[in-house]
Amino acid sequence: MSVSVSSPLLKRLPPGLWTAGAWLAAAVYPLVEYVVLPHGPEYSLSYPEDGLDASLPKALLALAFALALTGSALLRRAPSPAYALVLAGTVVSTAAWRQDEIPPLQFLATGAVLAYVAAVRSRRASLTAATGTLAVLACYYLLRPLLGDDSGVAPEPFLALTAALAWLIGHTVHQARAHREELYARAAVQAVTAERLRIAREMHDTVAHSIGIIALQAGAAARVVGSRPDSAREAMLVVEQAGRETLAGLRRTLGALRQDDGEQADREGVFGSQERGRGTYEERVSAPGAASPRPDAAPPPSRPAPGLADVPGLAATAEAAGVRVDVSWHGTPRRLPTDIDLAAFRIVQESVTNVVRHAGVAACRVRLDHREDALAIEVADRGRGGAGATSGGTGAGTGEGYGLLGMGERVALLHGTFTAGPRPGGGFRVAAVLPLPAPAVAAAR
Incomplete structure (x- = not known):
């Protein structure tokens, strides 16, 4: 259901309409006072006593109306020429009344x-218009003594102040x-930058671990394929599984980029339970006896985003690669917000990947602490995390990758704290604390 909010009447009406109304009100008043109504014993010094009896004043007044109304009609499309026409119409109107x-x-x-010209045009154009107005007022001020008029105080200085105030x-x-547009x-x-960084982090965390x-x-399969074919076969099965998981992650990321949140929620709501019950798209296609999908058929929706529930599977994959992951849970596990759950899993995944690829150890430790108001994560090893290096080779200071940088960005977006560096006794340690939002804390209490 769409909700439309109407703008105020002042903004809906064109500016030329307001200008024409104000100018006409000022121009019609002397017509009614000195032409339509009967002549009284008193008359104004600003208007002639005989009104517009001659033909020339009537023609000049008609020309003044034409100039002012034409300028008001062109105000939105051509502000500067429209202003010149309105100003010319005002001058011609004074000539018609011999003022x-x-x-x-x-x-x-x-x-x-x-004021409208100064609001919509450049500073140079508006200053040109203001200068023209001041020049016209100066001409009136200088001509008054030449015409022998010394009645009262000259209004031109006050009108100049009015013009300056309008321009300001x-x-x-x-x-x-301009500031708002900037x-x-x-x-x-x-x-755009934040979204690009988010996509880069997600692609890095999705692909780096599996690759x-x-x-x-x-490499292990290639070394033992001749002497231990069974071990080589098991290694290649792990390679196949990791490749399928990488493909599923890439499809999930690309699918999120191709559709908005509403479409994503609708597709997950319709297909989510079927997908979890029947396995991934790649597993069903590769299963024995499974029918090959049509080339023009769209793949089913991807699995939900990973979270801490997938940490045991991550540990099993790392153990198959030769690194034992000891996972310890502390506190009372509970349902976490999706962004915190995904960030926590990506931090553990990237840290374990760094241990597998670079630490050169047979085991590492993962500690997940569900506190009352935060989630604390710690991944530590006893590998080659010496001074000046990182166990993953992905520190921001090494220039070799973006692992630690991406983890730090994830934690910063959730207003948490992140530390990573060598341990005093050898090895490397990654620690993060992700604060929970107030509703999650209240639900935990």
């Missing part, structure tokens, strides 16, 4: 157009809009 000054009420429309208001709106663009760039296992098992 030596611009009435302040009629100048309000000109100031409104100037419009220029402030222009700067605020923030939006910066936020878009940051969102490491495949490389070790394939």
Whole structure:
């Protein structure tokens, strides 16, 4: 169900309509006062006593209306020319009434157009418009003494202040809009960068572990294929299983990139139970007697994202590669938020992969501590994690990979703490603390 929010009336109406209304209100008033209504004993010094009896003033007033209304109609499409037309119409209107000054009420429309020009056009264009307005006012101010008018205080300085205030208001709106667009663009760039880093971490964690296992098992099979064919066969079965898991992970990641969260939730809700009960797509295709899928058939949806429940399987895979993983659970295990569960598994997976590939030891220890308000993870070994090196060769300082960097980014996104480095007695240690959100803490209590 879509919800539409209507904008205020001031924003829905075009700016030219407001300008035309203000200018017409100021221009029609003297017509009603000195032309339509009967002449009274009193008259204004700003308007002639005979009104518009001659033909030339009537033609000039018609031209003024045409110029002002045309400028109001073109205000949104061509702000600068529209402003020039409105200003010219105002000047012609004073000529029609044989005035030596611009009435302040009629100048309000000109100031409104100037503010709009400053809000939507560049600073140079708006300053040009403002300079033209000040030049017109200066001409009126200088011509008044030449025409012998010394009645009262000249309004031009006050109108100039009004024009400057209108320009400042419009220029402030222009700067605020530019700043807002810059923030939006910066936020878009940051969102794209964050998503790219997330995809890079997920691809690295999905592929690096399985590729490491495949490389070790394939090398072991190649060395014993002649003397111990049964061992070579077992190693190649491990390679096959790791390859299938890698393919499933890649399809899961690519599937998440091709569909939005709503489609992902719908497909998992429809097919999730069937997928868990019948095995993965690759296992069903490779099973004896299974029918080959049609080339044009879309593969079934992938499995849910991994979590701490998959740590035993990870330990079994590492043990098949020759490294025993001792997993110890502390605290009361409970259901974790999906992002924390996935991050915890990826940290354990990457750390164990580093031990298998680079530590050169036969065992490592994984400690998972379910605290009341956080999840603590520790992976330690006694391998070649000496000074200046990392057991995985993936430290940010070594320049050889992105394992530790990716783990640190995952923990930072969850507002946790992460440490990794050599142990005092030899080996390497990775530790992370992932704080739980308030609802999870309340549910645990």
